[in-house]
Amino acid sequence: xxxxxxxxxxxxxxxxxxxxxxxxxxxxxxxxxxxxxxxxxxxxxxxxxxxxxxxxxxxxxxxxxxxxxxxxxxxxxxxxxxxxxxxxxxxxxxxxxxxxxxxxxxxxxxxxxxxxxxxxxxxxxxxxxxxxxxxxxxxxxxxxxxxxxxxxxxxxxxxxxxxxxxxxxxxxxxxxxxxxxxxxxxxxxxxxxxxxxxxxxxxxxxxxxxxxxxxxxxxxxxxxxxxxxxxxxxxxxxxxxxxxxxxxxxxxxxxxxxxxxxxxxxxxxxxxxxxxxxxxxxxxxxxxxxxxxxxxxxxxxxxxxxxx
Amino acid sequence: xxxxxxxxxxxxxxxxxxxxxxxxxxxxxxxxxxxxxxxxxxxxxxxxxxxxxxxxxxxxxxxxxxxxxxxxxxxxxxxxxxxxxxxxxxxxxxxxxxxxxxxxxxxxxxxxxxxxxxxxxxxxxxxxxxxxxxxxxxxxxxxxxxxxxxxxxxxxxxxxxxxxxxxxxxxxxxxxxxxxxxxxxxxxxxxxxxxxxxxxxxxxxxxxxxxxxxxxxxxxxxxxxxxxxxxxxxxxxxxxxxxxxxxxxxxxxx
Numbered sequence: 001x002x003x004x005x006x007x008x009x010x011x012x013x014x015x016x017x018x019x020x021x022x023x024x025x026x027x028x029x030x031x032x033x034x035x036x037x038x039x040x041x042x043x044x045x046x047x048x049x050x051x052x053x054x055x056x057x058x059x060x061x062x063x064x065x066x067x068x069x070x071x072x073x074x075x076x077x078x079x080x081x082x083x084x085x086x087x088x089x090x091x092x093x094x095x096x097x098x099x100x101x102x103x104x105x106x107x108x109x110x111x112x113x114x115x116x117x118x119x120x121x122x123x124x125x126x127x128x129x130x131x132x133x134x135x136x137x138x139x140x141x142x143x144x145x146x147x148x149x150x151x152x153x154x155x156x157x158x159x160x161x162x163x164x165x166x167x168x169x170x171x172x173x174x175x176x177x178x179x180x181x182x183x184x185x186x187x188x189x190x191x192x193x194x195x196x197x198x199x200x201x202x203x204x205x206x207x208x209x210x211x212x213x214x215x216x217x218x219x220x221x222x223x224x225x226x227x228x229x230x231x232x233x234x235x236x237x238x239x240x241x242x243x244x245x246x247x248x249x250x251x252x253x254x255x256x257x258x259x260x261x262x263x264x265x266x267x268x269x270x271x272x273x274x275x276x277x278x279x280x281x282x283x284x285x286x287x288x289x290x291x292x293x294x295x296x297x298x299x300x301x302x303x304x305x306x307x308x
Numbered sequence: 309x310x311x312x313x314x315x316x317x318x319x320x321x322x323x324x325x326x327x328x329x330x331x332x333x334x335x336x337x338x339x340x341x342x343x344x345x346x347x348x349x350x351x352x353x354x355x356x357x358x359x360x361x362x363x364x365x366x367x368x369x370x371x372x373x374x375x376x377x378x379x380x381x382x383x384x385x386x387x388x389x390x391x392x393x394x395x396x397x398x399x400x401x402x403x404x405x406x407x408x409x410x411x412x413x414x415x416x417x418x419x420x421x422x423x424x425x426x427x428x429x430x431x432x433x434x435x436x437x438x439x440x441x442x443x444x445x446x447x448x449x450x451x452x453x454x455x456x457x458x459x460x461x462x463x464x465x466x467x468x469x470x471x472x473x474x475x476x477x478x479x480x481x482x483x484x485x486x487x488x489x490x491x492x493x494x495x496x497x498x499x500x501x502x503x504x505x506x507x508x509x510x511x512x513x514x515x516x517x518x519x520x521x522x523x524x525x526x527x528x529x530x531x532x533x534x535x536x537x538x539x540x541x542x543x544x545x546x547x548x549x550x551x552x553x554x555x556x557x558x559x560x561x562x
Binding site for chain 2 (some may be wrong): 023024025026128136137139193196199200236238239241242244245246248251268269270279280281
């Protein structure tokens, strides 16, 4: 069978291959990376019969436009986008059959991140167990160049399906259960497991943190989302710095300005700011999809309530 | 930490509760203990190794909640803390870290000028001449404390006290890869173009991170590192070997 190809007609603002992140590399300081909204990434793959580890295209704010040279089974998940196949509106969170020669255009619709999956998954060089684009070190991603898509790139397809579909149209028309979708919103509440340095913070800080809203700042990227709200102070000035400590996706650090930062997929692996808590992984998609100015509230989740 | 990760932390001695209260020797001992704990956990549970991060006084690892329950791991770790076998392991590890064979890296550096824009300021702040800063920086033998922050970034110390300065008050948005910098009692090499708040004193043409090499980093915790001055004219001859991460290695005792 000839290699399946998809042409990039328009790249979008920042469209890059992502997956569930690197399985090794942490001991060398290489961030796990991968999709910011793991739930939407997984759902997109599930709809087209892929493994969760297959690569999807993570779409930021708008774009791309893709020309399919072969028949394909695709799905688009995430928050609101307006997508069209040869001009006809394409629903989200549904698997869809696209014919050879058709043009898929994804336009902005107010959402932050979209995930486009294709049966088999998008192909790319695997480094440290992942195809995830890591621009800072120019790792993996398109042609192993660690960059976002550009016009005239040609995407190829891998074989990361659960089972190959002989008849692609038979996989079409699957809906993702509404109940299982993350409850995205412009004002979200996320559960937090208190962190290892809660004792470094003042009593007021612990009070403010769980009782006042925080607004996403514009200075947010794949490394970390910065929030603005009531400043969280330390109990004593010398508790501002901790001995460099490992971090994970969802770690909430508080630098001396008192404004919390949630570490995201491309986070640094050690940090020297006190950690006030860690966002539950099930709630990270709600954080990932926030736009600057949108609000978040933290609620305390005791570690024993999950994980029996 | 969170629902799928555990942080093992060294406790503080009676009457202490912050890193800032410790002296350099105490910090270094805690670092070695954290490293020894990491090494023990890697041997005991090799499956956790890829997701284990050794910090300055802690070890963090993520686990798969399908395979491991947090409670069981917690009780295993608590028992470990008082097991004679573990205490023995730590004691041996500390003893070996003093006497064992270390990898030594000799790192060529073009100091100052466009390669080290903060060198003159460092000299001025420390009441030293530029030559003295270069001599101090390049005469010490450093130990790689941690590899973290970003791909291949080795935190090395101890920096001679005469060069100690805090981080810059506002970080630069882009520091070029290969830049040699110092701050907070440590020195290191930026492995990639990235933002950074350390003080930039020079540039090395040696590559410190190559994704496709195993291991992908030049510096590993416990390695020894020395810097030595070269001129800008010598950069090209080092660049030809720069992608081979093993090229400057030699074994040495102590």
